[in-house]
Amino acid sequence: MTIADTAARVAGKDGRSRDERITAVADSAYRARHHALDMGEVQGQGYVGQALGAADMMAAVYADQLRYDPADPHWEGRDRFLLSTGHYAIGFYAAIADAGIVPVEELLTYATDDSRLPMSGMASYTPGMEISGGSLGHGLTVAVGMALALRLQGRSDQRVINFLSDGELDEGSTWEAAMGAAHHRLGNLTAMIDMNALQADGPTASVLRIEPVEEKWRAFGWHAIRIDGNDPAALIDALDECAAIATADGQPQVIICDTKVGRGVPLLEEREKAHFMRIEEHEWQICREQLTAGREQEAAR
Amino acid sequence: MTTATKPKGLSTSAMIASFADPGQRTESAPFGHALAALAEQDERIVGLTADLGKYTDMHIFAEAHPERFFQMGMSEQLLFGAAAGMAELGLVPFASTYSVFAARRAYDFIALDIAEPNLNVNVVGGLPGLTTGYGPSHQATEDMAIFRGLPNLTIVDPCDALDIAQSVPQLAAHDGPTYLRLLRGKVPAVLDEYDYTFELGKAKVLRVGADVVLVSSGLMTMRALQAADALAAHKVDVAVVHSPTIKPFDAETVLAELDTPRLAFTLENHTVVGGLFSATADAAAQRGLGKRIVPIALPDEFLDAGALPTLHERYGLSKDRIVAKVLAELG
Secondary structure, eight states: OOHHHHHHHHTTOSOOOHHHHHHHHHHHHHHHHHHHHHHHHHHTEESHHHHHHHHHHHHHIIIIIOOOOTTOTTOTTOOEEEEOOGGGHHHHHHHHHHTTSSOGGGGGGTTSTTOSSOSSOOTTTSTTOOSOOOSTTOHHHHHHHHHHHHHHTTOTTSOEEEEEEGGGGGSHHHHHHHHHHHHTTOTTEEEEEEEOSEETTEEHHHHSOOOOHHHHHHHTTOEEEEEETTOHHHHHHHHHHHHHHOOTTSOOEEEEEEOOTTTTOHHHHTOSSOSSEEOOTTHHHHHHHHHHHHHHHHHHO | OOOOOOOOSOOHHHHSSOSSOTTOOEEEOHHHHHHHHHHHHOTTEEEEESSOTTTTTHHHHHHHOGGGEEEOOSOHHHHHHHHHHHHHTTOEEEEEEEHHIIIIISHHHIIIIIITTTOOOEEEEESBSSSOSSOTTTOBTTHHHHHHTSTTOEEEOOOSHHHHHHHHHHHHHSSSOEEEEEOOSEEEOOGGGSSOOOOTTOOEEEEOOSSEEEEEOTHHHHHHHHHHHHHHTTTOOEEEEEOOEEETTOHHHHHHHHSSSSEEEEEEEEESSSSHHHHHHHHHHHTTOOOOEEEEEEOSSOOOOSOHHHHHHHTTOSHHHHHHHHHHHHO
């Protein structure tokens, strides 16, 4: 994918229909889910559930929206995607492999010694990783600084997209950044929240109640959209809506994405202990088969 | 109605007073003026604060360069996260708040967003050590102890207005994060009377002396020089070594001064745990220098609220207490 291709695609000027874009995102997410299972199998465990759940969100960003140069991850004119949730790295690696930023074969080094793809995402290790996340509630604060800097440099046409999880809404720093972004009218900033309703100690609703989420963001001055985060069409429409209202002096936007942990693999969707999944040796192939079967069923509909 | 007895002692105004001595020569807001001047030369310079612009001398910069000043509100985590984001885009941020809020409240953001990627973000902390009488909520008596453990971070504890003014361009030029223990408002001017220039990472011998060597940083260098003058009247010949950079520590210069038969002290406006004394002792032990070093520092406790002159006397930072301590050690 060249820069011109990506830029044209983002601007919707590449002649693709909405249906073609949706198919491209769904295909990318499907491949990324396979990548995530392959990586998970290397370790026998990990944040596989999050990777499957967030695959559509990441695919919508990388296969449809983000301006980047796979050959030059530090290209100055790129949009920024910040993975605030460092433990989603497995999902991120799957997405950037599908985007051509790292070779697909390299995914099998995931979380092994001297790999560029460590268990938790770190900027100093991985091409295309903008920040070291993992300590939660950092991404949006850094995103605010990047959006301010881009504006100061007259480059507000470059977008900053910060990926965060519903658990991160517990962190006070997220709300400091939400206030700051609205106060400084950072229209070039978009937040995407993976509302998978699960955090380390259990369901989000029982750990710390965060609803009503849309009303909170609106009250903080953001343009808020809530969608099914496993629906590529809804993701594309929401991201287009954000891009349309993104101006140098406008409202920051948040896309609240309800997703399902383990999405696409029924065996894992039903698993009780889903935050950090342990998957038995014989189960990986079952997972892959379920993923493929599900995709075929969808295609047949 | 009973007649209230007015308590004896200094009142609230002394709590927020400068630590400068009465009548001492001072300069106003040296940090703010130095940053504003630097920004004239370097368009990458930006200033941020967390609702403490007026109290960290950042308002001088804000007035001079409003388009490059960013008010973040009382949000220290956002302050340092945003500064990191700006540095990622090639800007050179100076982000100011009080030292307590930087070191205690926003440590994770300074560590992970700034120090780990080794970004050129300059953390500017007001009210370091015992420079306010507000009590432990505002007294950053352990900031150097916290920050010394942080890889990549350079720590500077300047003595006076000259030190601050000269350090600002060097902090900006340094390719990595820094922490400046800011003296703000009317800041004493002391070092221009000595053959001295600030050099990042270097300690300097300000004064030679045959009997005693005082290694100091921050405002305690001013007190060390005053104490040296006073001790001369007692026929005690005192050397003063100023080490404004605490990390990386200039072991070569300091240990060369310590490796003599002279009685040795460290002086710092910081708890005795983890600051200049510790840095000096660490360096001495690593080099195999078996030398007794007497710390003059704040005690390992939360300090009282009160008037600054009272507290400096109570906790041993005053000139008179230093003189008495040196004389007692000499026997």
